[in-house]
Amino acid sequence: MGSRQLKNRQRDPPSLDEFQARKSNKNKKSKRSNKESTEESSKHKKQKKSSHKDKEIEEPVEEENLPEVDYDKLAKESKALFDDDIEEDLQDEFDLEQEYENDEDEDNNNQIQWSDDEEMSDNDIEKLNMDNIEKLSAKLDKQDQEIQEEAEMELQEQNLQEKITDVLLNDDELEENEDLTTTRTRMLEIVKILENFSTLADPTKSRSQYTERLLKDIVKYFGYTEFLAEKLFQLFSPTEAIEFFEANEVSRPVTIRTNTLKTKRRDLAQSLVNKGVNLQPIPGNWSKTGLQVFESGIPIGATPEYLSGQYILQAASSFLPCIALDPQEGERILDMASAPGGKTTYISAMMKNTGVVFANDFNAKRTKSLIANIHRLGCTNTIVCNYDAREFPKVIGGFDRILLDAPCTGTGVIGKDPNVKLNRTPKDFMDIPHLQKQLLLSAIDSVDCNSKTGGVIVYSTCSVAVEEDEAVIDYALRKRPNVKLVDTGLAIGKEAFTSYRGKKFHQSVSLARRYYPHAYNVDGFFVAKFVKTGPSKFDDNKSSAKEKEFQAQKELEAESIINDDFAEFDDEEDEHYIKKSKKEALKKKGINPKSGKKKEDK
Numbered sequence: 001m002g003s004r005q006l007k008n009r010q011r012d013p014p015s016l017d018e019f020q021a022r023k024s025n026k027n028k029k030s031k032r033s034n035k036e037s038t039e040e041s042s043k044h045k046k047q048k049k050s051s052h053k054d055k056e057i058e059e060p061v062e063e064e065n066l067p068e069v070d071y072d073k074l075a076k077e078s079k080a081l082f083d084d085d086i087e088e089d090l091q092d093e094f095d096l097e098q099e100y101e102n103d104e105d106e107d108n109n110n111q112i113q114w115s116d117d118e119e120m121s122d123n124d125i126e127k128l129n130m131d132n133i134e135k136l137s138a139k140l141d142k143q144d145q146e147i148q149e150e151a152e153m154e155l156q157e158q159n160l161q162e163k164i165t166d167v168l169l170n171d172d173e174l175e176e177n178e179d180l181t182t183t184r185t186r187m188l189e190i191v192k193i194l195e196n197f198s199t200l201a202d203p204t205k206s207r208s209q210y211t212e213r214l215l216k217d218i219v220k221y222f223g224y225t226e227f228l229a230e231k232l233f234q235l236f237s238p239t240e241a242i243e244f245f246e247a248n249e250v251s252r253p254v255t256i257r258t259n260t261l262k263t264k265r266r267d268l269a270q271s272l273v274n275k276g277v278n279l280q281p282i283p284g285n286w287s288k289t290g291l292q293v294f295e296s297g298i299p300i301g302a303t304p305e306y307l308s309g310q311y312i313l314q315a316a317s318s319f320l321p322c323i324a325l326d327p328q329e330g331e332r333i334l335d336m337a338s339a340p341g342g343k344t345t346y347i348s349a350m351m352k353n354t355g356v357v358f359a360n361d362f363n364a365k366r367t368k369s370l371i372a373n374i375h376r377l378g379c380t381n382t383i384v385c386n387y388d389a390r391e392f393p394k395v396i397g398g399f400d401r402i403l404l405d406a407p408c409t410g411t412g413v414i415g416k417d418p419n420v421k422l423n424r425t426p427k428d429f430m431d432i433p434h435l436q437k438q439l440l441l442s443a444i445d446s447v448d449c450n451s452k453t454g455g456v457i458v459y460s461t462c463s464v465a466v467e468e469d470e471a472v473i474d475y476a477l478r479k480r481p482n483v484k485l486v487d488t489g490l491a492i493g494k495e496a497f498t499s500y501r502g503k504k505f506h507q508s509v510s511l512a513r514r515y516y517p518h519a520y521n522v523d524g525f526f527v528a529k530f531v532k533t534g535p536s537k538f539d540d541n542k543s544s545a546k547e548k549e550f551q552a553q554k555e556l557e558a559e560s561i562i563n564d565d566f567a568e569f570d571d572e573e574d575e576h577y578i579k580k581s582k583k584e585a586l587k588k589k590g591i592n593p594k595s596g597k598k599k600e601d602k
C-alpha cells in the first residue's frame with residue numbers, strides 16, 4: 001500500500017482541528033451573522049485544504065489577539081492562494097476523504113493488509129504527525145515495492161513455466177505463418193532448457209521431445225533439410241550447434257595468400273594499402289603469407305598485383321593442409337585433387353619452385369582454371385594431369401608427399417554455398433565417403449615409405465561430417481597398418497573425435513584437426529596427417545580405378561556396409577548386428593553361414 005493511501009487515512013490533523021475551533025470562536029465574536037454562508041463556504045474550502053496549507057493560514061494567527069476577520073476577503077484570498085490545479089487536487093483529496101469516510105470500517109478491518117509485520121490501530125494512526133508520516137510512508141512504500149517485486153517474480157516464474165510448456169508445441173499448434181523472431185526465441189529457449197535439463201525442463205517431457213521441436217525450428221529458421229539439420233546438430237552441444245548454424249549464415253572474411261615466388265607479404269600489403277585496400281595479417285599469427293581484406297575500393301580480383309600473380313584469393317582454411325603437408329625443396333609431390341590450384345600453387349611456392357608437383361584433377365574442365373593459376377603465379381615446377389586419382393600408383397608412385405584434398409559434401413562451406421543446405425542427400429553421405437576411402441588408400445599406396453625427407457600423406461576435406469573425416473582416416477588405419485597418424489603441426493584446430501555416437505575410432509584419430517566457422521571464423525575443415533612407416537603389397541598395385549572400384553564393392557558386400565563404413569562396433573549389442581550382416585553377406589555369396597561352405601558344395 002502506497003503513501004497516497006496512507007495520507008488518505010490521516011483524518012483531521014490536529015492543526016486543522018485547532019484552526020476550526022478558532023474559526024468557530026471567531027464566528028461567535030464577529031456577530032456578523034449575515035456572513036454565515038460565506039463563512040461556511042470559506043470553512044468548507046479550508047477543510048478541503050491539506051494540513052500544510054492549513055498551517056499556512058493558521059500560523060500568524062494568535063487566538064488571544066485575533067483581529068476582526070473579513071471572511072469574504074479571506075475566502076477570496078485563500079482561494080487565490082490555490083491555482084486551478086491545486087483546486088483540482090483539493091477536490092481530489094476531498095473526494096478521497098469522502099471515500100475514506102465511507103470505507104473507514106472496511107479499512108480498519110483490513111489494516112493488516114497494508115502493514116503485515118506491525119498491526120496499527122486507529123489510535124496509532126491518529127498519533128501520526130507530519131514528521132513520522134514521511135517515515136511510515138517510506139516504510140510502507142518499501143513494503144509495497146517488496147510485495148510488487150515478489151509478485152513480479154511469481155509472475156516471471158509462472159511465465160517461464162508457461163514458456164517451457166509452450167516451447168513443445170506441435171506443428172499444428174503453431175501459429176499459422178509464425179514469424180521467424182518467434183521461432184528464434186523458441187529455439188534459444190529450448191537450447192537453454194536442453195543445456196540445463198534437470199532444472200528447466202518440464203518433468204513430464206523428454207529430452208528427445210525438446211530436441212525434435214528444436215530441429216524442426218532449425219529447419220524452418222535456417223532453411224536446411226531435416227536430414228542435414230540433424231546430422232550437423234549431432235556434432236555439437238545445442239548451444240554450439242546454434243552458433244554453427246548462425247555462422248553459416250555469414251560469409252567468411254575475404255583472405256588472400258601472398259605468392260612468395262613473386263613478392264613478400266609486407267610489400268604486397270603496402271602496395272595494396274596504397275591503392276586504398278584496408279587489410280591486416282590473418283589473425284592468430286598462424287600464417288606468414290595470408291592477409292585479411294576488410295574493404296577495398298577496387299575489385300580485389302583485378303588489381304595489377306593480382307594480375308601479375310603476387311597473390312591469390314584463397315580461403316584461410318585452405319592454407320592449413322599445405323602447412324600440415326610441409327613440402328620440402330626438391331621433393332616429388334602429388335596433389336591428387338588439385339583444381340583450381342589454390343593448394344598446388346602454395347605447395348609450389350613453399351618448395352621455391354624446386355622439385356616437382358604433380359597437379360592432378362579428374363575434372364578436365366576444372367584443370368583450365370588450375371593451369372591459369374599455375375601460369376599467373378609463376379609456378380614452374382608443376383605438371384598438370386587429369387586422372388581419376390584412384391589410378392595412382394598405377395600411373396606413377398613413389399612420391400615423397402601426397403596431398404589428398406578430397407572431393408566432399410561441402411558441409412564446411414555452407415556460408416559460401418548455401419545450396420548444400422537443401423541439396424545433400426543421405427546417399428551423398430555414403431557415396432562420397434566411399435570414394436574418399438578409395439582415394440586415400442591410393443594416396444597411401446603411392447607414397448614412398450623410404451623417402452628421406454617425407455613419406456607423408458595429408459588428407460583434408462571442407463566437410464565437418466564424421467563419415468567423411470574421422471571414419472575415412474580410421475578406415476585407412478585399419479586397411480593400411482603401414483601408416484600412422486601424426487601431429488599436423490597446425491597451431492589452431494580442435495581435436496578430431498575418437499568416438500562418435502557409439503562408434504569408436506582409433507585413439508590416434510585425435511591427432512587430426514577440425515575447424516568450424518563459429519570457432520575460428522574459417523570455413524569448416526578437417527586435416528589429418530599420416531606418415532608411411534613401411535611398404536605394403538599394395539604399393540605395386542597395378543589396378544586401374546575401375547578395378548579398384550569393383551574390388552571395393554566386393555569388399556563392401558562381404559563385410560557389410562555398416563561394419564566397414566563406419567568404424568568398429570565394440571559392444572555386445574553391436575556384435576549381434578555384425579554377425580547378422582556377415583551372415584547376410586555370406587548368404588548373398590551362396591555360402592551357408594553355418595557350414596561356411598558354398599551351397600553348390602553340398
Ligand SMILES: C[S@@+](CC[C@H](N)C(=O)[O-])C[C@H]1O[C@@H](n2cnc3c(N)ncnc32)[C@H](O)[C@@H]1O
Pocket residue numbers: 318336337338339340341342343344360361362363366387388389390405406407408
Ligand atoms: C575440394 S576440390 C579440390 C580443391 C583444390 N585442392 C584447391 O585447393 O584448389 C576437389 C577436387 O576433386 C576433384 N575430383 C573429384 N573426383 C576425383 C577423382 N576421382 N580423382 C581426382 N580428382 C577428383 C574435383 O574435380 C575437385 O576439383
